[in-house]
Amino acid sequence: MISFSNVSKQHGRQVLFVDASFQLNPGEKVGLVGPNGSGKTTLFRMIVGEESTDEGTIAVPRKISIGYFRQDVEEMSGRSVLDESIAGSGRLGDLLLFQLRAKRGVSRGAAKLLLRCASVDSSLRLE
Numbered sequence: 001m002i003s004f005s006n007v008s009k010q011h012g013r014q015v016l017f018v019d020a021s022f023q024l025n026p027g028e029k030v031g032l033v034g035p036n037g038s039g040k041t042t043l044f045r046m047i048v049g050e051e052s053t054d055e056g057t058i059a060v061p062r063k064i065s066i067g068y069f070r071q072d073v074e075e076m077s078g079r080s081v082l083d084e085s086i087a088g089s090g091r092l093g094d095l096l097l098f099q100l101r102a103k104r105g106v107s108r109g110a111a112k113l114l115l116r117c118a119s120v121d122s123s124l125r126l127e
Helices: 040-047 081-088 091-104 108-120
Strands: 002-011 014-024 055-059
Touching: 002 040, 014 055
Parallel strands: none
Antiparallel strands: 002 014, 002 055
């Protein structure tokens, strides 16, 4: 569970959050939308500890693994979003690809396609 409690944040004169509180529970899926400059990236940076709050607290369990892409496109080194996701998941991504390839006897490209389909439709089972 990730929780924000009475979080306030501003950049210069731009106020992003005032006493914001919310909780993300395990298994929940959340979309974050808003205009440029509204604080979407700042929220993620605070969750991963790259930025601090001006006021309030953010609680993130130590065992949780959070992955996200910065807005800097150069960081991806010419790889696809799927390749970056797999690379960013470390050993887990390698094991998942290995399992898919072993169980289904498919190429790396086909395994990545299966992963892409499963990420779009969470009802798909890769077992």
